[in-house]
Amino acid sequence: MTLPTEFDRIARHFRPLAGPDALDLQDDAAVFAPPAGREMVIAADAMVAGVHFLPDDAPDAVARKLLRTNLSDLAAMGAVPFGYLTTISVPRDTQDAWFAAFAAGLAADQAEFGLSVLGGDCTSTPGPVSLSLTILGHVAPGEAIRRNGARVDDEVWVSGSIGDGALGLLAAQGKLADPDGFLAHRYRLPQPRLGLAKAGLVHAAMDVSDGLVQDLGHLCRASGVGAEIIAADVPLSAQARAVGDLVRCLTGGDDYELLLAIAPEDAKALQAHAAALGVAVTRIGVFTPPAAGVCVIGPDGAAMALSTGGWSHF
């Protein structure tokens, strides 16, 4: 009996990615012993062609973005990666080369971030490629970084540069010049800031996936505080600066940088910690009493009126 494609594909492309807990992807589920004395951290994200990535993006890049956007959630919680499961729904005529490239992307990032696949599912769809990934990590008990820990007078910091993702989408769509390809690369291959959100140093954290201002609003609501940020202090890449669309940078999605709340006296400690990881961090404002909401001080010194709070996937 010839094995059906579904099982054949899993065996050929995904079994080599499996760690011992995955039971060679031959069972109904994976079984793992949680790391001793640790709490588990778990999150899931979906990505759909034409919504979260471009239909003609290379499958290996799509796989890496899928894994990295989830790793970014672990990074926001201060967690160490452990493993993941992924479900893959693709058109019936998808070629084997697509699966090979997708698995190669996963393999590259498994090696880079130190985790392996635990399981998943592979099926057809009459619609666009639809992906889902569940990521598992772990933290020391009580040391997961939440969104609700920011306090009035804490400082607002961000990692890396903001706005490249939103501009990179335009660049990847051919709607924006991107001479060195930097912006499109930032859109296609986010960099999860693992290790940056450190318990005892960072009071609150989240990843910036739906736009800096909107996501800061989420963090403020969870913490019961407001925030005032200085637009001119928001770190932009040279390439984003050259584009000159500040509003898009402040409100666009797909950055996957971290928003952090720290006590003012810990600024030097955060900088030293980030430098050791090779990550830039920048202070962009302060947390305020809740009545103020999120206020963005524009280049002219006045509060900016931002008509959109950011990106919604609806």
Added chain:
Amino acid sequence: MTLPTEFDRIARHFRPLAGPDALDLQDDAAVFAPPAGREMVIAADAMVAGVHFLPDDAPDAVARKLLRTNLSDLAAMGAVPFGYLTTISVPRDTQDAWFAAFAAGLAADQAEFGLSVLGGDCTSTPGPVSLSLTILGHVAPGEAIRRNGARVDDEVWVSGSIGDGALGLLAAQGKLADPDGFLAHRYRLPQPRLGLAKAGLVHAAMDVSDGLVQDLGHLCRASGVGAEIIAADVPLSAQARAVGDLVRCLTGGDDYELLLAIAPEDAKALQAHAAALGVAVTRIGVFTPPAAGVCVIGPDGAAMALSTGGWSHF
């Protein structure tokens, strides 16, 4: 600022389903302490409208099927449900009532099976409704039931009745008479056989989702054995018997019953254990040396030539 629909929907429909580990679905991830002294069991399945369910199936039934097919994987491993994450991709114009009904289906089954949502994602798609669910359970260390434990001369047993799912799909499509609605109900609302695969009693187990003969083949390959089953002994519901399509019952998908391998001397113990759970179990054959593969003895006493090994989602 008006909350975007994505966050509003999560807050209204899914936050009430969240347990304490889910952190009110307000963080980047959930955090949980694994049950002390237990191993964790984890699996993920995708479901796409038009492939795994009918596009006009009621959203609450779709949600329950999504959760139950994953619970069936836990059942196959002998695991106790702990929690789940789900990603939901729906067309942009999906009404709020759809989400309300979907969440109501999840709520009903959370109550029935004793678990709660840990997280997930909600996004739009230009294609059909695409769902994914990751289920978490736990077992005593070393007591997860694998597919690879069947031994030559063990008996092959199944729970419930076989073939209702495949016939039920035809019934739901209006291609088969289903006077009392039983078959369509079996297709739409599988019954995970939690608790049946008991360590120390069951040598190997898996759930029958892609067709009895194909799935038995998977179990045999994993165990390095063959199997001979008697078609006339395969338990059929009265409704399936009335249809009279034995081949479809043996090879069709969507049963979500359990295939079990036990020692012959444990037959009475299995029956007693199953009876205590209110589940019917039936002996349908024996495991044989590997050279034999899977052989199905037909009603005429000869091996049946089954042209299809079962259902593939490609």
